[in-house]
Amino acid sequence: xxxxxxxxxxxxxxxxxxxxxxxxxxxxxxxxxxxxxxxxxxxxxxxxxxxxxxxxxxxxxxxxxxxxxxxxxxxxxxxxxxxxxxxxxxxxxxxxxxxxxxxxxxxxxxxxxxxxxxxxxxxxxxxxxxxxxxxxxxxxxxxxxxxxxxxxxxxxxxxxxxxxxxxxxxxxxxxxxxxxxxxxxxxxxxxxxxxxxxxxxxxxxxxxxxxxxxxxxxxxxxxxxxxxxxxxxxxxxxxxxxxxxxxxxxxxxxxxxxxxxxxxxxxxxxxxxxxxxxxxxxxxxxxxxxxxxxxxxxxxxxxxxxxxxxxxxxxxxxxxxxxxxxxx
Numbered sequence: 466x467x468x469x470x471x472x473x474x475x476x477x478x479x480x481x482x483x484x485x486x487x488x489x490x491x492x493x494x495x496x497x498x499x500x501x502x503x504x505x506x507x508x509x510x511x512x513x514x515x516x517x518x519x520x521x522x523x524x525x526x527x528x529x530x531x532x533x534x535x536x537x538x539x540x541x542x543x544x545x546x547x548x549x550x551x552x553x554x555x556x557x558x559x560x561x562x563x564x565x566x567x568x569x570x571x572x573x574x575x576x577x578x579x580x581x582x583x584x585x586x587x588x589x590x591x592x593x594x595x596x597x598x599x600x601x602x603x604x605x606x607x608x609x610x611x612x613x614x615x616x617x618x619x620x621x622x623x624x625x626x627x628x629x630x631x632x633x634x635x636x637x638x639x640x641x642x643x644x645x646x647x648x649x650x651x652x653x654x655x656x657x658x659x660x661x662x663x664x665x666x667x668x669x670x671x672x673x674x675x676x677x678x679x680x681x682x683x684x685x686x687x688x689x690x691x692x693x694x695x696x697x698x699x700x701x702x703x704x705x706x707x708x709x710x711x712x713x714x715x716x717x718x719x720x721x722x723x724x725x726x727x728x729x730x731x732x733x734x735x736x737x738x739x740x741x742x743x744x745x746x747x748x749x750x751x752x753x754x755x756x757x758x759x760x761x762x763x764x765x766x767x768x769x770x771x772x773x774x775x776x777x778x779x780x781x782x783x784x785x786x787x788x789x790x791x792x793x
Contacts, residue, residue, distance in 0.1 A: 477571035477771050477790070480542040482520045483780075485772040488544075495576035500560055502551035502582070506765075507571045508595040509788040510548060511624065512680050515779045516705035517545045523706050529730070533568040534577070546570035548598045550591040553582075566597045566750060573768060573792050583746050586754065592762055592789060593753050596625065599787075601749035602701070602729045603629035608736055609727040610674045610699045615639040619672040620660075621688040622679030623651040625761055625787050626701055628658065630676050632755065635659035643669075645687060646679075648784065657757050670716075672696055682709035689713075695721045703728070762787045 474492045479485055495501050513530075516522055520540040522530055527539045537543035549569040553560045556579065565582040569575055585594045603626055612618055618634040620627050623646035634642045635658055644655035645663050652662035663669075665687045673696055677688035680702035689712060692698050711724075732740050763786040766774045771790055778785050 474575060475573045475768070476536070476544050477546070477768070478537065478542050478544045479518055482541075483518065483776055485518075485775055487769065487772060492574060493576055495556055495578075498557055498579045499576055500553050500556035500565075500579055500582060501574065501576050502549075502565065502567065502569075503554050503574050504549055504551040504572060504768075504792045505564075505591045506550050506595050506792065507546060507569075507790045508548035508599070509546070509571075509775065509779070509790065510599065511779065511785065511788060512626075513703060514545060516703070517543065518776070518779050519705075521705035521707065526705075532570060533581075534570060534575075536570065544570045544572070548595050550585065550595045551575075564591065564594070566594055566746070568598065571768070571771065571790055583743070583750060585750060589750065589753050590759075592765075593756075593758055594750060595789060596629070596753060596758065596761065596787060597746060597749045598729075599625050600629050600752055601745055602626050603633055604745065604749055604752065605729050605732060606630060606676060606699055606701050606727040607633050608733040609725060610676065610697055611733075611735075612637060612640070612674045615641075616673040617641045617643075617671060617693070618674045618676070619643045619645060619668065619688070619691045620676045620678065621645045621665075621668075621684050621691065622677060622681075622702070623648065623654065624678060624680075627676070627678035628654060628761055628786070629758070630678065630701070631655060631660045632658045632758065633752070634674075634676075643672075645691070650784075654760060657760065675699065676701055678702055680704060685709055686712045689717060689722060689724070690715075692720060692722045695723070697723045697725065700724060700726050762789055764788045765791050768792045 522539045532547045547568040564585045567582045642660040655662040668691045671693040675698045678701045
């Protein structure tokens, strides 16, 4: 049962293009082995949530792009989000006090079945653990790419997912990894993660694997240019209603490039029978045992200030990587 004082919850809703508001709603009670969680931090998925914020989720994707515990319907009003870390305050004794990750929208307290949360391993702070869904996206993209030791790997786009891909790729024995971004300041992050850095106009054309994670037409062109003969180009970006031009001229055919889409909702066929979602998310959390990844958090916003501060951060007015909402 929820503790006294937990009869209502505060929720962040996107109510129209460019506008958020905090709403209060009844909490409800956890049933059976259900848990009541008090949120510590939640992370804003800057790429996907910017499209939600703009009302740019295509009608054809309204159902497929629903977050697991989303309230409301696209385009508006909608309570969206899927990266939350909280502490269990009520439920079965074995769960009390545990730090857990949940695919829940931005909300200060909520009730979920125990099967819908993943315990956070000891030693991983909440501010890093909240990136678990982004890490799962990066892990799944690595599987889709079939990247291996010794590969030349180029990552185009140094956002959160691109940097997590950089860290995973650089951990492959003998891999030669290059992060490509339009911001020269990303060079220090690339070096910290064990990779080289290049601006788009200095990209080599000999990569075995290329990941594109910039969600931009220019970035996609750079990714295609970076692939060597019969290289695999893995598109990790999601464009929503935006329709980028795909440059399939120039060397695309003569190099016999492969362009494939990677999306975390499904796992590559080679692993699908053995990797249910619970196993993938647990592994993503385990991969966050890396203090270097703390540098990906660039903005921490008090939850009550989210309606006033998130619009400018999502609109790209300033450089931002991981944006966290703090409920403490």
